[in-house]
Amino acid sequence: MTLSPADLPAVRAALLAWFDRAGRDLPWRVGPEGGRDPYRVWVSEVLLQQTQVARGRVYFERFLTAFPTVEALAAAPVEAVLKAWEGCGYYARARNLHRAAGVIAREGMPTTHEGWRALPGVGPYTAAAVSSLAFGEARAVSDGNVRRVLARVHGERQPTEPWVQARADELLDPARPAAFNEAVMDLGAMVCTPRNPRCHECPVSAWCTAFASGEPASFPAPKVRAAVRQVRAVALLLGDEREAVLERRESTFLGGLMGLPTEVVGEGEGEGDALARLAARLGVTVAGELGTVTHTMTHRLVTLTVYGGRGGPARTPVADAALSRLDHKALGLWRARQGSLFPEV
Structure with missing residues (x-):
């Protein structure tokens, strides 16, 4: 027909x-x-x-x-x-x-x-x-x-x-x-x-x-999907869910948004290397791990491990900033930690 x-x-x-x-x-x-x-x-x-x-x-x-x-x-x-x-x-x-x-x-x-x-x-x-x-x-x-x-x-x-x-x-x-x-x-x-x-x-x-x-x-036949690329990164939450250190994203997908200071884990290195590089850039002390979140963005699966820290640049109000879903998930780790029996990082 x-x-x-x-x-x-x-x-x-x-x-x-x-x-x-x-x-x-x-x-x-x-x-x-x-x-x-x-x-x-x-x-x-x-x-x-x-x-x-x-x-x-x-x-x-x-x-x-x-x-x-x-x-x-x-x-x-x-x-x-x-x-x-x-x-x-x-x-x-x-x-x-x-x-x-x-x-x-x-x-x-x-x-x-x-x-x-x-x-x-x-x-x-x-x-x-x-x-x-x-x-x-x-x-x-x-x-x-x-x-x-x-x-x-x-x-x-x-x-x-x-x-x-x-x-x-x-x-x-x-x-x-x-x-x-x-x-x-x-x-x-x-x-x-x-x-x-x-x-x-x-x-x-x-x-x-x-x-x-x-x-x-x-009909029609399923489209061939591009392979999902795995991306690992670390972030520092310096402050809390209300006020924190935020940086402007410059990537293609999140350009213009604000977010937690983040460092991608490079090929052949561990999270500790990326975390040390991030802490040195900000001049902060790492206090401990808050947890890990994942998020899919256009054929990328991002796994982000979030750490707490002390010191660093001035905090800004989180509610006033445009954040990605990934950063909202990261801030959710702080809320979860505050509701736990062991809130200290």
Whole structure:
């Protein structure tokens, strides 16, 4: 079974009819079809690139409360933006949002795909989503949900990004492009799920090759995941969970965030070597081990052993700083130690 050009009108009509009945009520879908609030659409699309909708709602509302308009976002210091983004991960997204907001505040809100692509950090998917959902431009979006739906409909086990975009462009309803994009994304999220798809509820199952095969969940084939790299590091908690010595991270993944002073354990050395190097850099005395935490970050499994210490630079309020989840876990070791029978390090 293949989807022919003659099938397209019927598939579009069936999908849009389903969406009109069952589409999700989401906080960023403010405004009429094809005329959503562009600021809310933009923030939500950037946020949801690496975050599931259930968690994304909470983060979205928190971010919009802090920065209700693009002008408020542009005027805020980047540290405040990172604090509001705390927990969402991939902090380069927050920094790019802030940079792009500055451009919009100076030059005005873009209304076209090309205009959005010209902004810092805005890729093809985000530009297509905002220009379509907020301005009614006939641009097909291509995210993970769209990829799965189209791979199953066409029976493609290994869909490439160009293939998915081409199929999405073909299927896009020119009369209702914004609603159609939202419909395909909702179908993938609600019905055409990765495991146990609810094909009996699907409005396009009559045209679906994967459904006809009897094994719809086998489409598309699982992506080959990169190997997880093991990273060991040591950190010093100088202070407590309220006030501690913090340093600004400079890595690609955590750049701009604050965190406990940390040293990576190098190849061929032990934790003691890295800890001695860290203590010497800070001019502190190590008091004892608090414990170990682990955290996965983009194909990296970080194992962090946290030690207490005395002396060193001035402490700063922890609550005011934007910290990674790894650092929050590390601070949790202090709370656990204080609740134990042996609170002293």
